[in-house]
Amino acid sequence: MxxxxxxxxxxxxxxxxxxxxxxxxxxxxxxxxxxxxxxxxPDVVKAAAKAAIDGDQSIYSKFEGIDELRRRIAGKMASYNGLPCDPDSEVLVAAGSTGAFVAAVLSFIEPGDEVILFSPFYGYHYNVLRMARPEIKSVTLRGSDWSFDPAELRAAFSSRTKAVIVNTPANPCGKVFTREELQQIGALCTEFDALAITDEIYEYILYDGREHVSMATLPGMRERTITISGFSKTYNMTGWRLGYAVAPAEFTARMGVVADLVYICPPTPLQHGVVAAFDLGxxxxxxxxxxxxxxxxxxxxxxxxxxxxxxxxxxxxxxxxxxxxxxxxxxxxxxxxxxxxxxxxxxxxxxxxxxxxxxxxxxxxxxxxxxxxxxxxxxxxxxxxxxxx
Ligand SMILES: Cc1ncc(COP(=O)(O)O)c(C=O)c1O
The missing domain is CATH 3.90.1150.10 (Aspartate Aminotransferase, domain 1)
Incomplete structure (x- = not known):
């Protein structure tokens, strides 16, 4: 150093x-x-972004994102995730799902906290957490269906646990957490008064008839879950840097302050462009x-x-x-x-x-x-x- x-x-x-x-x-x-x-x-998304650039939609947007995009995200959260939310207070558009994850970690995690992460993990989750310097506890996923040992998970929780990170479907192992597994994790979050920060960026990429379940829809979890997703993977636009978080208003308000300070707002013309993605059938x-x-x-x-x-x-x-x-x-x-x-x-x-x-x-x-x-x-x-x- x-x-x-x-x-x-x-x-x-x-x-x-x-x-x-x-x-x-x-x-x-x-x-x-x-x-x-x-x-x-998708062409419709590219065309809408070009129109926004030609139409000089070039100034900072609200830090939480343009109204139309938040409204469309809320519509998708209700219909696809089964998680109705208020577009004005519970949706934060961010610079990629990474921007939303960084905002969540900087807003809620600090030295002295413990955070639970499943291994194998997505490297950014681990390294972004390291910047906030909590103690990171790992629970290892094993076997052909990458399951966790409920006793190992329980042992990882303590009164210092601030959050558990859940990535479903997961990078790198492709695990899709089942409803029962999420319920087990959720029950421990409730018992230990911890947050769940979920990364659901691969929510549309599922095999063999598997179901995507959002942690926030489970009993008692809505008020303690920050649901993160984005557009990079679903619409092949990793370089556009657009994602979002959905969470109770008091969480998105805190995360919005952080996102505003770090980068002010996600790219305005591209936000207008991605609105068109919600019309894809x-x-x-x-x-x-x-x-x-x-x-x-x-x-x-x-x-x-x-x-x-x-x-x-x-x-x-x-x-x-x-x-x-x-x-x-x-x-x-x-x-x-x-x-x-x-x-x-x-x-x-x-x-x-x-x-x-x-x-x-x-x-x-x-x-x-x-x-x-x-x-x-x-x-x-x-x-x-x-x-x-
Ligand atoms: C699990 C996971 N989350 C987030 C990201 C990055 O998403 P974004 O482009 O929305 O920041 C990736 C990219 O590989 C990923 O695998």
Whole structure:
């Protein structure tokens, strides 16, 4: 740590994911590492944003976002999530779901608090939390359905627990928390008077008929849940930086103050653009699910064919595999061979765990790729058979 560095960023570095992406670019490989979906943004959304730019919708919006967008978000929360809310006081449009998560963490978490995070976790959740410097307690998801041990979860709660973070459907393991699991978590939040901060950004990407359940709809949870989602994944617009939080008015008011101080408002013309996304019909979502379901199977088949044992994701567009069946002892060895000899970038599993040993034999692959890139990646993965034998 240098003389100038703030304690809150001590030890924070760019993730393995960025490093793998850089190496992949140097080697001209296919990047299944970074969770970037490279499908096009829907035309209606692009047209509406262009019209907003041409119409000079260029000034700061309200920090909580433009009225029309908050109204449409509230409509979607009622119809899709079963969570009616007041668009004027309970919706905060943010700079990506990340902006909403940062605002929640800075508003409610501080040194001395404990926060519970499920491993494997999304790196931003862990690292953003670290900036607020609570004690982070991990509960590990295990087995083919990534379930948690209820006793381990209960033991993680204490009178100092300020929040539990729930990501469903989850990055990196693709877990979709069931209603029963969410009820167990919710009951502990109520018993220990803790918040639930949920990240539901993959809420439309579900497989095998699974149901997305929003924690805030469960008994007793509405008043203690901050529901976070966004547009990046559903409408292929990660670079637009638009997401939102839905929470009781006293929470969104606090988070709004923080968001305002950090970046004033989300990009105004793009907010006008994304309003058009709410007019997309059910066929848009059905097509997206069908496309990802097909890519999921294609990627799992390529992995299983070479002994990278896949753990079928229940949602999201990531796949975790175990490397031992392909003759590797560690995630890093397998990721190196896949990169150097097969031209495919993947992420070593240890980076998703508080105790890296838990992920030492796992890899994460992102299959949100255009068909020709995914075909090339799957061909590359299949080459592993000749490399390892
Ligand atoms: C679980 C999860 N949450 C949030 C994000 C980022 O979302 P946004 O672009 O809305 O900030 C990602 C991106 O990979 C993610 O996987």
């Amino acid at each position: 240098t003389r100038f560095e703030a304690e809150r960023i001590a030890g924070l570095v760019q993730s393995d994911i960025r490093l793998m992406s850089r190496r992949c670019m140097e080697l001209g490989g296919v990047n299944l590492g970074q969770g970037i979906c490279d499908q096009p943004t 059910p066929d848009y979502y059905e097509q997206m699910s069908a496309d990802y379901a097909r890519k999921r199977i294609q990627t799992m088949e390529a992995c299983d064919a070479v002994g990278l044992t896949s753990l079928a994701p229940q949602g999201s567009y990531y796949l975790m595999v175990d490397v031992r069946g392909a003759g590797f002892e560690t995630d890093v060895q397998a990721a190196d061979v896949l990169m150097q000899q097969c031209g495919v970038a993947v992420i070593p599993g240890h980076s998703f765990y508080l105790d890296p040993a838990d992920g030492r034999t796992q890899l994460r692959l992102c299959f949100a790729k255009q068909d020709h890139d995914l075909d090339r990646a799957c061909d590359g993965i299949r080459k592993l058979a000749s490399v390892t034998t």
